Amino acid sequence: MITIIICNAGLLTVGGIGSVNALTVIVKHQTVPFFAWVGVTVAADLSYAVLLYFQTVQKVKLTQEIDTLIRADVAAGLGTQNYADFHRETTATYTSWLTNDIATINEYGIGDALMIIQQIAEIIFSGTTLFVLHWSLLLTVLGLSSAMVIFPRIFKARLDRTSLARTKANERLVNMLEDMLNGFDTLFTANLTKVMAQKVVTVSKDVNAHYIAFGRASGAMYASTNGLSFLSQLILLAQAGGLILYRLTPIGAISGVQYFGGTIFAELSGIAFNYREFRSVAPIMGKLASTRAKPTPVTAPLPVLHTGLQLSNITYRYGDRSDNILHDLSLTIPAGRKIILTGDSGTGKSTLLGIISGQLTGYTGRVSFDGLDYHHISADALHAQLAYVTQDPYIFNADLRWNLTLGQSVDPVHLTGVIDQVGLGPLISHLPNGLDTLLSHNGTDLSGGQKQRIALGRALLSGRRILLLDEATSALDKDASLALEKCLLSFPKLTLVMVTHHLHPEIAALADEVVQLAQINSPV
Numbered sequence: 103m104i105t106i107i108i109c110n111a112g113l114l115t116v117g118g119i120g121s122v123n124a125l126t127v128i129v130k131h132q133t134v135p136f137f138a139w140v141g142v143t144v145a146a147d148l149s150y151a152v153l154l155y156f157q158t159v160q161k162v163k164l165t166q167e168i169d170t171l172i173r174a175d176v177a178a179g180l181g182t183q184n185y186a187d188f189h190r191e192t193t194a195t196y197t198s199w200l201t202n203d204i205a206t207i208n209e210y211g212i213g214d215a216l217m218i219i220q221q222i223a224e225i226i227f228s229g230t231t232l233f234v235l236h237w238s239l240l241l242t243v244l245g246l247s248s249a250m251v252i253f254p255r256i257f258k259a260r261l262d263r264t265s266l267a268r269t270k271a272n273e274r275l276v277n278m279l280e281d282m283l284n285g286f287d288t289l290f291t292a293n294l295t296k297v298m299a300q301k302v303v304t305v306s307k308d309v310n311a312h313y314i315a316f317g318r319a320s321g322a323m324y325a326s327t328n329g330l331s332f333l334s335q336l337i338l339l340a341q342a343g344g345l346i347l348y349r350l351t352p353i354g355a356i357s358g359v360q361y362f363g364g365t366i367f368a369e370l371s372g373i374a375f376n377y378r379e380f381r382s383v384a385p386i387m388g389k390l391a392s393t394r395a396k397p398t399p400v401t402a403p404l405p406v407l408h409t410g411l412q413l414s415n416i417t418y419r420y421g422d423r424s425d426n427i428l429h430d431l432s433l434t435i436p437a438g439r440k441i442i443l444t445g446d447s448g449t450g451k452s453t454l455l456g457i458i459s460g461q462l463t464g465y466t467g468r469v470s471f472d473g474l475d476y477h478h479i480s481a482d483a484l485h486a487q488l489a490y491v492t493q494d495p496y497i498f499n500a501d502l503r504w505n506l507t508l509g510q511s512v513d514p515v516h517l518t519g520v521i522d523q524v525g526l527g528p529l530i531s532h533l534p535n536g537l538d539t540l541l542s543h544n545g546t547d548l549s550g551g552q553k554q555r556i557a558l559g560r561a562l563l564s565g566r567r568i569l570l571l572d573e574a575t576s577a578l579d580k581d582a583s584l585a586l587e588k589c590l591l592s593f594p595k596l597t598l599v600m601v602t603h604h605l606h607p608e609i610a611a612l613a614d615e616v617v618q619l620a621q622i623n624s625p626v
């Protein structure tokens with residue numbers, strides 16, 4: 103890319119030199135040399151046009167490669183974040199980072215960087231040519247250039263501020279769009295789909311305002327630096343006139359200073375402008391780089407749970423809430439035991455599972471795995487031991503097999519067995535391609551119960567020996583959920599913690615312990 107750019111800058115200079123010499127020889131009525139120099143100019147300009155094609159194609163290739171690297175880097179960074187850090191931003195915000203921000207990086211990061219390289223090359227070639235015409239021309243150019251480099255600094259703070267505000271506005275827009283589109287069904291049944299358009303217009307106007315603010319900042323800088331550039335060209339033209347009058351430079355210099363001086367000033371003001379724009383990408387890069395997870399402790403894989411999980415004096419409150427959700431809670435979960443958690447809505451059952459699963463870490467007290475404090479266990483090591491199934495599991499826009507195995511290789515006999523256990527047989531027999539049927543984004547073409555069966559199948563196939571179920575069968579009818587819960591309670595090696603609102607006596611009888619969360623919370 104750089105080679106092509108430099109060649110192109112060289113060709114532009116050769117074209118300019120051809121014009122200068124053509125003018126010098128034509129005033130001496132030298133016809134053949136005139137046409138020779140015109141030929142040089144034409145050849146250089148045509149070659150420039152051809153190379154421009156390769157430059158354009160190469161730029162697209164380079165941009166795409168860099169975009170892929172950035173996306174891979176951000177995705178890898180997000181993949182190593184802990185649960186709380188990941189959920190500090192919404193998925194729509196991350197989408198905006200990977201789309202809008204990358205578009206900005208393409209335009210102002212990569213695009214401007216390449217422009218700057220081209221501008222530097224053109225400045226060097228034009229400067230050298232001016233020096234050959236007369237050294238004093240270059241001296242003047244250097245003096246005026248310094249002014250041009252210093253001048254745009256005035257605009258830096260404003261450009262940085264407006265650029266960052268613009269990306270924030272983009273995030274708000276994407277968040278709102280996702281929110282509205284996800285809520286389409288609710289608005290549709292409430293006859294309120296027009297709310298969507300109203301919100302889009304409101305937030306779009308906010309985004310527009312920020313784009314305009316950035317446009318004003320860059321426009322002010324662009325206009326001022328261009329004005330300075332024109333003034334500088336006038337000074338240079340006057341100087342060239344003087345040098346020609348004193349026969350210190352050939353007459354072609356009159357077009358030379360215009361062409362090369364013009365190029366230097368235009369490119370210098372361009373560089374100043376592009377560099378400011380280029381720098382405005384820095385806060386975005388900083389933001390994307392922040393997805394790189396802080397180094398997490400790497401711990402050895404955990405052995406299979408032998409004694410049990412122990413929660414001691416756990417107190418938990420969410421971020422800025424004033425109340426404790428869990429207070430001084432202690433609970434023993436012996437290995438292989440089946441514990442059912444019940445309690446009124448809002449008593450913190452899901453919060454408790456969040457702590458046991460390692461997702462929520464900001465508690466006081468101690469949680470341990472076979473006596474080993476959770477704080478000394480890496481998320482990876484813990485996740486290798488347990489599976490956590492929520493009430494509303496996520497279904498990927500992939501085939502059913504992938505949704506069950508998450509892309510891991512699974513013994514087909516085991517797969518068939520688990521499909522039977524979670525009762526997915528009837529669904530598979532109705533799907534056009536059975537297990538290989540593509541499911542829609544978040545399983546919108548499935549019932550709530552089918553999604554829960556898939557999630558339970560996924561958990562069983564993962565081979566984890568600790569299962570945390572948060573109302574994981576709530577969408578199934580009574581008989582189906584009874585059958586499934588009985589099945590889960592029958593695995594002797596499985597350590598099970600199951601949250602349920604609808605505890606059937608048959609299930610309670612099969613459990614080792616039924617814990618009312620409100621009772622745990624109150625001191626005995």
Ligand SMILES: Nc1ncnc2c1ncn2[C@@H]1O[C@H](COP(=O)(O)OP(=O)(O)OP(=O)(O)O)[C@@H](O)[C@H]1O
Nearest residue numbers: 420421423427445446447448449450451452453454
């Ligand atoms: N991410 C969160 N941020 C702030 N507060 C939260 C968050 N998640 C839950 N809460 C609050 O914590 C309390 C306990 O919620 P939790 O979901 O653990 O209760 P639960 O017993 O599982 O309820 P349910 O039976 O209705 O599912 C609730 O008052 C809820 O508002």
